[in-house]
Amino acid sequence: MSTQRLRNENYSGYSSTEVSPTESPSNGLDDFSGSSSYQRFGETNGTTWFQTLIHLLKGNIGTGLLGLPLAVKNAGILxxxxxxxxxxxxxxxxMxxxxxxAHHFCQRLHKPFVDYGDTVMYGLExxxxxxxxxxxxxxxxxxxxxLIVTQLGFCCVYFVFLADNFKQVVEAANMTTNNCNSNETVLLTPTMDSRLYMLTFLPFLVLLVFVRNLRALSIFSMLANISMLVSLVMIYQHIVQGIPDPRNLPLVANWKTYPLFFGTAIFAFEGIGVVLPLENKMKDPKHFPVILxxxxxxxxxxxxxxGCLGYLQYGPAIHASITLNLxxxxxxxxxxxxYSIGIFFTYALQFYVPAEIIIPFFVSRVTERWALMVELSVRIAMVCLTxxxxxxxxxxxxxxxxxxSVSSSALALIIPPLLEIATYYSEGMSPITIAKDILISVFGFVGFVVGTxxxxYELIQPSVSPTLANIASAFVQ
Incomplete structure (x- = not known):
């Protein structure tokens, strides 16, 4: 299956814009929210505003959310x-x-849809x-x-998340009780290293990515949504109870840890890749700005x-994922x-994007007889790489x-403002808009460099158990 075929199958019946050649290009968000810029043609089975909203929420909620309490610790409670x-x-x-x-080039080039890569390419032209x-x-x-680095990075995060959570559950199994009000420290029973847990998940994730049909993956997406929603409700229910006195928490953390905050936060906010496909698949795209x-x-x-409630509840002892503090x-x-089950099934959905970019490159170089074998081999290699x-x-x-820091900052902060300058500079832009775009891109680039x-730097430091480090910092406070 090629990337071009995927685009044709998913988007051929939908139009972001349908305007006459004499209409002027969009000048802002107010322009593309006008009804004249949104006329659907073709199929009528696009997504409703509510379905689009749910997809947008799902595209931005994952493991990054659970890491935000630690991110708030790295920045300070204020x-x-x-x-x-x-x-x-x-x-x-x-976004x-x-x-x-994207709408500007749809109007100008009379195209029904352009994706992120196309938009940047036309912007440079x-x-x-x-x-x-x-x-x-x-x-x-x-x-x-x-996109490849970001999505495969998500997959790497999922491996670590699954290993850490399952390892903690297994090690604490003998001491697990029915009393959820006790905050006593539990002495974990040592088991195998977390890296071995990752290897344990490897064959199951390989089998999961062999599912190549998006409709089949939608079943896994539904299971992931249900399990993660229930988990989030239970997490909120717990962290709002008996919050300790927050006066001992620093309003502003050490500046050396702020770059780690930036990387975690932009990782959580990196959902820009789903914006154009969601807008294009709507029945009434004119509602998309409001939904966004x-x-x-x-x-x-x-x-x-x-992020705030989790840090307030656990203070300096907060872990990389708040689930590890429950x-x-x-x-x-x-x-x-x-939540781990939800992340397990979400792996295949995150894997789908880089697979559709990388696999056609290899499949196109072999005969049809070997195409399936090559595709499955590449899928196995990509999962093993993560x-x-x-x-x-x-x-x-x-x-x-x-x-x-490496990839999400580029897609979400650095490229879009530069794209706006490249697209509209020759047509006339105000100095304030140019200054604003440059400022955002510089902010993203500084975060990219310093966060990376x-x-x-933290990775090459001598290994210290996160649990011991958190306990030690709690006593210091």
């Missing part, structure tokens, strides 16, 4: 939520920029620089590269509330298992921060 709010505003603004530029116009195809390659703002508002509130009773052990990378970096917090450096 600086953390303020930074999350600012990052949420900037992220949704960049709006991407949609606006429209730039005033002859060098950029000549090398516009690299825009698509760059977006594809960062409503959905991202809900997501930002969810991120800030879980009480050692069967109720909350089941929460860990439920497993090996997870084994090499078994720290969940650092994996999340590294993936967020700090995550790598």
């Amino acid at each position: 600086m953390g939520p303020l930074s999350l709010l600012l990052m949420g505003i900037v992220a949704v603004h960049c 709006g920029i991407l949609v606006k530029c 429209a730039s005033p620089s002859s060098w950029l116009r000549t090398h516009s195809l690299w825009g698509r390659h760059i977006v594809d590269f960062f 703002y409503v959905g991202m508002t809900i997501i930002t509130i969810l991120y800030i509330s879980l 009480p050692n009773c069967w109720l909350y052990q089941s929460v860990k298992l439920l 497993c090996v990378l997870a084994i090499l970096i078994p720290r969940l917090d650092l994996v999340i921060s590294l993936v967020g 450096y700090q995550a790598i």
Whole structure:
């Protein structure tokens, strides 16, 4: 199955824009929310506004959410939520920029749909620089590269998350009780290393990615949604009870840990890759701007509330995933298992994007007789690669921060503002808009460099058990 075929099958019946050649390009979000820019044609079985909202929420909620309490710790109880709010505003603004530029090229080139890579490629073709116009195809390659890194990075995070949670459940099994009110420290029974747990999951995830049909994967997505929703409700129910005195928590954390906050936060907010496909598959795309703002508002509130409440509840002892802090009773052990089941099934969905980019490259170089064998071999190799990378970096917090800093910052913060400049500069842009776009891109680039450096620096430091480190920091407080 080629990437082009996937695009044709999924999007051929839908149009982001259908305008006359004489209509002027979009000048902002207000323009693309007008009814004249949204006329559906073809099939009428597109998604409703509610279905689109659910897909948008699902595309932004995953393991990154559970790591936000530690992110707030790395920023401070005041600086953390303020930074999350600012990052949420900037992220949704960049999503709006991407949609606006995509609509501009749909109108100008009379295309029913352009994806992220196409939009960047056309943006470079429209730039005033002859060098950029000549090398516009690299825009698509760059977006594809960062999409591959981001999605495979998610898969690495899932390996570490599954290993950490299952390891804790197994090690605490003998001491697990029905009393969920006790906060006594549980002496875990040592079992095998977390890396061996990753190897245990490997064959099952290989079998899972052999499912190549999106409709079949939608069943797994539904199971993941249900299990993760139940888990989140139980987590919130627990962390709002008996919150300790927050006055001992620092308002602003050490500046050295803030880059780790940035990586984790942008990892959580990186849902820009789903924006254009969701908008294009709607019955009434004119409602998408409202859905985007409503959905991202809900997501930002969810991120800030879980990050703050989780840090307030556990303080310096917070783990890389808040599930690892839950009480050692069967109720909350089941929460860990439920969320892990959701992450397990979500692995195949995150894997689908890089698979559709990488696999056609290899399949196109063999005869049809060997196509299936080559495809399955590439799938196995890609899953093994994510497993090996997870084994090499078994720290969940650092994996999340590294993936967020390296690739998520590029897709969510750096590229969209530069795309807007390339697209509209020759048509006239206000200096304020140009300055704003440059500021956002510089902010993303600084986060990219500093966050990546700090995550790598932490990785090469002598290994210290996260549990022991958290306990020690709690006594220092």
